[in-house]
Amino acid sequence: MSEINIGVLSIQGDVAENVASTEAALKELGINGKVTQVKTPEQISKLDGLIIPGGESTVIGHLSLVNGSLKKIKEKIESGMPVFGICAGLILLSKKVKDRVVGETDQPLLDLLDVKVERNSFGRQRDSFEAEVSLEPVNISKFNGVFIRAPSITEVGNDVEVISKFNEKIVAVKQGNILATAFHPELTSDISLHKYFVKILQQSLKDQ
Amino acid sequence: MIPLSGDLPKAKGIVNEKIESNVITRGTSTLKRGLAHMLKNGVVMDVTTVEQAQIAEDAGAVSVMVLDKLPSDVRKAGGVARTASVRVIQEIMDAVTIPVMAKCRIGHVYEARVLEETDVDMIDESEVLTPADENHHIWKWDFTTPFVNGSRSLAEALRRIEEGAAMIRTKGEPGTGNVAEAVLHIKKFNDELRIIKSIYDSGDNQDLVKMAREFRVSYDLVNETARVGRLPVVNFAAGGISTPADAAYLMLLGCDGIFVGSGIFKAEDAKERAHAIVLATTFWEDPDKVKEAQKMIDERQSMLGLDVKELELRMQDRGSTA
Numbered sequence: 001m002s003e004i005n006i007g008v009l010s011i012q013g014d015v016a017e018n019v020a021s022t023e024a025a026l027k028e029l030g031i032n033g034k035v036t037q038v039k040t041p042e043q044i045s046k047l048d049g050l051i052i053p054g055g056e057s058t059v060i061g062h063l064s065l066v067n068g069s070l071k072k073i074k075e076k077i078e079s080g081m082p083v084f085g086i087c088a089g090l091i092l093l094s095k096k097v098k099d100r101v102v103g104e105t106d107q108p109l110l111d112l113l114d115v116k117v118e119r120n121s122f123g124r125q126r127d128s129f130e131a132e133v134s135l136e137p138v139n140i141s142k143f144n145g146v147f148i149r150a151p152s153i154t155e156v157g158n159d160v161e162v163i164s165k166f167n168e169k170i171v172a173v174k175q176g177n178i179l180a181t182a183f184h185p186e187l188t189s190d191i192s193l194h195k196y197f198v199k200i201l202q203q204s205l206k207d208q
Numbered sequence: 209m210i211p212l213s214g215d216l217p218k219a220k221g222i223v224n225e226k227i228e229s230n231v232i233t234r235g236t237s238t239l240k241r242g243l244a245h246m247l248k249n250g251v252v253m254d255v256t257t258v259e260q261a262q263i264a265e266d267a268g269a270v271s272v273m274v275l276d277k278l279p280s281d282v283r284k285a286g287g288v289a290r291t292a293s294v295r296v297i298q299e300i301m302d303a304v305t306i307p308v309m310a311k312c313r314i315g316h317v318y319e320a321r322v323l324e325e326t327d328v329d330m331i332d333e334s335e336v337l338t339p340a341d342e343n344h345h346i347w348k349w350d351f352t353t354p355f356v357n358g359s360r361s362l363a364e365a366l367r368r369i370e371e372g373a374a375m376i377r378t379k380g381e382p383g384t385g386n387v388a389e390a391v392l393h394i395k396k397f398n399d400e401l402r403i404i405k406s407i408y409d410s411g412d413n414q415d416l417v418k419m420a421r422e423f424r425v426s427y428d429l430v431n432e433t434a435r436v437g438r439l440p441v442v443n444f445a446a447g448g449i450s451t452p453a454d455a456a457y458l459m460l461l462g463c464d465g466i467f468v469g470s471g472i473f474k475a476e477d478a479k480e481r482a483h484a485i486v487l488a489t490t491f492w493e494d495p496d497k498v499k500e501a502q503k504m505i506d507e508r509q510s511m512l513g514l515d516v517k518e519l520e521l522r523m524q525d526r527g528s529t530a
Contacts, residue, residue, distance in 0.1 A: 011490055012270065014245040039491070054246050056270045056306055063268060063490050088246075099305045119305060125329035126352050128239045129225075129232040148242050149307065149329070167228045187242045 004033030007047040011063045013055020017186040025194040041072035049082045049201040052089030061108040082177040084197040090180040114157030121152035135164045145183035219349035235352035240374035244442035254469040261300045267482035271307040279336045279383030280470035289337040291319040314527040315341025324353040332356045335526040336382045348372030360393040362400035363423035370425050379524040380447010385513030387454045390447040394461045408434035452488030452501035459492035476509035
C-alpha cells in the first residue's frame with residue numbers, strides 16, 4: 001500500500017502535539033505514512049485523513065471559513081475521508097452548539113456529526129480536570145482524560161455511537177468515519193486513541 | 209513538541225475531588241500548560257469593556273485580557289495601576305465564550321486570589337500594573353488557575369516557570385506601539401536557547417550547572433530546556449504590537465502566538481485592525497496573506513507610538529531582577 005497522508009488542521013490550537021501522537025501511532029503500528037500540518041484547501045484535498053485539534057472553536061471555524069478550508073473539509077468528509085475531532089474539533093464537526101453561559105452562538109460549523117454540543121460544559125479553567133475514562137466499545141478500558149474547558153454532548157442522533165461517558169455526560173462518539181472526543185488524548189503519552197483513528201483510516205482505504 | 213510534565217510535588221494548587229463515583233484532579237501542569245497550548249497560533253487582546261471584548265471575539269481573538277486601563281493609558285495616567293474591577297471582569301465572562309484573562313500586580317498574592325475566585329481562566333502577573341512586591345513574584349504553584357508571566361531573558365522566564373508559571377510572554381515595552389523591545393527580547397531568548405542547547409549537545413554537564421547558577425534556577429529546569437531547545441511552556445510575544453506585519457514578524461521569530469495591548473483599541477480602526485492582526489498571525493507564513501491583512505488597516509489610524517529611549521517609565525524593568 002502507498003504512503004498514508006494524515007493532516008492536522010493547523011489554523012490554531014495544539015497542532016504539534018497531535019502531529020507527534022499520530023507519528024508515534026503510525027510507527028507503533030508499522031504503517032507507512034506521513035503526518036503534515038495543513039491550512040489551505042489545496043493541502044486538505046490531498047489527505048487520506050484529518051485531525052481537527054483542540055483550540056478555540058470560534059477561531060478555527062472563522063479562519064477556516066475565510067480561506068475556503070472549511071468547505072473543502074466538509075466535501076472530503078462527505079466523500080468518506082475519516083476525521084478525528086478533539087474538543088474544538090468535536091464542536092466544529094457537530095450540527096448544533098450552545099455555550100453553557102452565553103447560550104446559542106452563530107459560529108461556523110461543519111454540520112456533519114449528528115449531536116448537540118454544550119460548550120464549556122464542565123465550567124471554566126479552574127474546573128478543568130484530569131480523570132480516568134473508559135472507552136469500552138473501542139476496546140480501550142482505561143484512558144487518562146484531560147478535560148480543558150471541555151465541551152460535552154447533550155443529544156445524539158440515531159447513527160451516533162456513544163463510546164464514552166463521564167459522570168453521565170457523553171464525552172466521546174463515533175459516527176461512520178467521524179471520531180470525536182471532548183478530552184485531549186494528544187496531551188498524554190497514551191497513543192491508543194490515535195492508533196484507533198489510524199486503524200479506521202487504514203480500513204477506509206482498503207474499502208475504497 | 210513542548211513537554212507538559214513538571215509538577216511541583218505536593219503543589220497546593222493541585223486538588224483531588226470525588227464527583228459522583230469518580231476521582232478528578234484539578235490544577236495539574238498538564239491542565240495549566242495545556243490551556244496555553246490551546247491558545248497557540250492565536251491572538252490575545254487587551255480589553256477594558258464588554259463592547260471591546262465582543263469586538264475582539266468577533267474578530268477572532270483566542271482570548272481576551274481584562275484591564276482597568278489599556279497600557280498606554282496607564283502610562284499617561286501615572287499613579288498606581290491595579291487589577292481591574294471584578295464587576296467588569298464578570299460582565300465580560302458572561303458575554304464571550306472564549307477564555308478570559310485578567311492582570312494582577314507583580315507579587316500581589318491577594319489580587320491573584322480575588323481573580324481566581326472570580327474564575328478567570330488565566331492570571332497575568334503583569335509589569336503593566338504597579339508592582340506590589342519588588343523582591344518576590346507570586347508562588348504560582350499554590351493556585352489552581354494557571355498564570356502567564358512576562359520576561360525579557362531566558363533566565364527570567366525560567367525563574368517564572370520555576371515559580372509555577374504555565375505560560376510566558378515577552379515583556380516588550382507595553383503601551384508604546386513600538387515593537388522594537390519585543391523583537392529584542394525574543395531574539396535574546398533565541399540566542400540564549402541556542403547557547404544552552406549547544407552546551408547540552410556537547411555533553412558538558414558542568415557548564416549547564418554553571419548556567420543554572422547564573423540563571424538562579426534549578427539544574428533540572430535548565431537541563432530540560434536545553435534538551436528540548438526551547439522553553440518548556442508556550443511562549444507568546446507581547447509589548448508594542450500594533451499592525452498585522454508586527455504580529456507576523458514575531459511569529460516568524462518563533463513566538464507561539466501574540467498578545468496585543470494598546471495596539472488595537474488605541475487605533476482608530478479597532479474592528480478592522482483586530483481582524484487583520486488575527487489573519488496575519490494565522491497565515492504569517494504567507495506574505496501575500498499578510499499583505500492583504502495589512503491592507504485592511506490604515507497607517508494614518510495606527511496609534512502614534514513612543515520612542516522607547518525617551519520613556520520616563522520602563523515597565524519591562526519591573527520584577528526583572530527578582
